[in-house]
Amino acid sequence: MSKLRKPIEVETLDVTANVGIYFWRRSDAITRITGPDGDEWRTHMYRHIKTREDVLRHWAHNAVANGVTDVSDLDGWADVRRGTVTFLVDT
Numbered sequence: 001m002s003k004l005r006k007p008i009e010v011e012t013l014d015v016t017a018n019v020g021i022y023f024w025r026r027s028d029a030i031t032r033i034t035g036p037d038g039d040e041w042r043t044h045m046y047r048h049i050k051t052r053e054d055v056l057r058h059w060a061h062n063a064v065a066n067g068v069t070d071v072s073d074l075d076g077w078a079d080v081r082r083g084t085v086t087f088l089v090d091t
Contacts, residue, residue, distance in 0.1 A: 019060035020088040027084045029071055030055045045076055063087035 023029075033049050049055055062068040071077045071085035 016091070017064045018090045019063045020090065021056060021059060022086045022088065023084070024086065025081065025084045027080055029077060029080050029085050033076070059085075059087060063089050 030052050033046055033055060046058070049058055059068075059071065059074070062074055068074060069087055070082055071087075072080045072082045077085075
């Protein structure tokens with residue numbers, strides 16, 4: 001049985017970033033999940049998204065963590081016309 005390894009050093013960083021979410025055209029990009037006419041597939045896929053703020057946080061997380069700059073690059077929003085909603089990370 002092998003012993004558990006311990007790191008020789010641990011660093012903890014507090015990372016803060018502001019994400020600008022720009023709406024360039026009117027669309028159902030948010031209400032397709034949160035609204036009364038929400039798409040069943042998307043609401044099943046994103047069970048944790050219930051409100052507009054949840055959608056914005058999901059988008060912001062993907063912008064920071066994955067470098068996403070356009071909503072159409074995300075699963076569940078690939079059918080939104082490119083350029084409709086864009087993200088800009090400011091650290």
